[in-house]
Amino acid sequence: MRLSLFLIVLFFFSGVIARSQDSSPNKHLPIIDVHVHAMKLNPAFANDLCPWFLSSMPGGDPNQPAPIFINTDCAMPLKAAKSDKEFQDSLMATMKRLNMTIIASGDASVIRSWQKAAAPGRVIPSIGISSSKEMTVVAFTDSLSSGFYKVMGETAPQYQGMSPSDTSLDAYFAAAEKLNIPVGIHMGTGGNGTINITNPKYRASMGNPLLLEDLLARHPKLKVWVMHAGYPMVDEMIALMGANAYVYVDVAGMIWSYPLAEVNDYIKRLVQAGFGKRIMYGTDLMIWPKLLETSIGVIENANYLSFDQKRDIFFNNAVRFFRLDETKYK
Ligand SMILES: [Zn+2]
Numbered sequence: 001m002r003l004s005l006f007l008i009v010l011f012f013f014s015g016v017i018a019r020s021q022d023s024s025p026n027k028h029l030p031i032i033d034v035h036v037h038a039m040k041l042n043p044a045f046a047n048d049l050c051p052w053f054l055s056s057m058p059g060g061d062p063n064q065p066a067p068i069f070i071n072t073d074c075a076m077p078l079k080a081a082k083s084d085k086e087f088q089d090s091l092m093a094t095m096k097r098l099n100m101t102i103i104a105s106g107d108a109s110v111i112r113s114w115q116k117a118a119a120p121g122r123v124i125p126s127i128g129i130s131s132s133k134e135m136t137v138v139a140f141t142d143s144l145s146s147g148f149y150k151v152m153g154e155t156a157p158q159y160q161g162m163s164p165s166d167t168s169l170d171a172y173f174a175a176a177e178k179l180n181i182p183v184g185i186h187m188g189t190g191g192n193g194t195i196n197i198t199n200p201k202y203r204a205s206m207g208n209p210l211l212l213e214d215l216l217a218r219h220p221k222l223k224v225w226v227m228h229a230g231y232p233m234v235d236e237m238i239a240l241m242g243a244n245a246y247v248y249v250d251v252a253g254m255i256w257s258y259p260l261a262e263v264n265d266y267i268k269r270l271v272q273a274g275f276g277k278r279i280m281y282g283t284d285l286m287i288w289p290k291l292l293e294t295s296i297g298v299i300e301n302a303n304y305l306s307f308d309q310k311r312d313i314f315f316n317n318a319v320r321f322f323r324l325d326e327t328k329y330k
């Protein structure tokens with residue numbers, strides 16, 4: 001969902017969080033957040049955030065200034081961090097307490113700083129590219145080959161009005177396929193009025209998960225996960241996953257921005273359709289440290305999910321998708 005969501009809000013969602021029963025009674029069961037954005041804080045956009053703020057999407061008038069489609073009517077907004085250090089310190093403390101690993105894309109210097117502060121292997125760097133204008137294929141391949149980046153994402157051609165199967169991106173996906181690098185592609189969500197407010201090239205139609213089919217056909221060994229689970233196109237998402245056995249999704253962004261009942265209906269539908277082993281936990285974390293607990297609480301409190309299904313979403317599915325050694329994360 002990225003930068004378009006900076007116009008925002010929160011409250012504390014105090015989910016009851018399961019703890020492991022093994023020899024470390026105080027150690028939290030591991031959680032992998034597959035969708036974190038590393039960025040330097042921009043005070044101009046460091047607004048507080050109400051979770052599920054898209055519960056009201058009023059219309060506007062094109063002759064009036066662009067509307068700010070947010071719901072600020074919540075008792076305890078999530079506070080935006082005031083500095084890079086505050087954000088990092090808070091993130092590290094939460095990751096340690098909740099036994100978390102994150103996949104982080106964005107500013108490489110921020111990612112390196114997080115890696116130094118976190119336990120080894122707990123911050124997995126990801127490189128995002130959404131247009132061939134951002135980086136040559138050679139430079140991109142070199143970045144992947146360096147060994148620093150383990151993942152490609154967030155790739156968001158939708159914000160350029162492009163399909164993920166657009167051939168201008170094909171050589172980048174070919175490089176990822178060749179190097180066994182999993183790829184995360186933004187599909188679906190953009191926030192309310194994103195075209196009017198911040199992203200004129202964005203096209204809702206380019207978020208249709210079925211647009212991935214040509215790309216997947218061209219690159220049969222490419223591992224793709226659909227970021228934001230293609231929200232709100234659940235039927236297309238189910239059709240795509242049914243036909244393509246290696247496609248996974250994450251629930252980032254949508255899990256804390258769209259109406260909570262809608263979020264739960266969407267996740268429930270995916271699970272009900274048989275895809276509980278292909279849903280990964282993610283936040284789209286940007287500048288609000290408590291967003292982690294808020295988003296985790298949604299899954300923890302989902303009464304339509306069993307304990308095992310929650311563990312799959314929080315951990316097991318990501319271990320499988322990213323080919324991780326789970327013993328290193330327990
Ligand atoms: Zn996104």
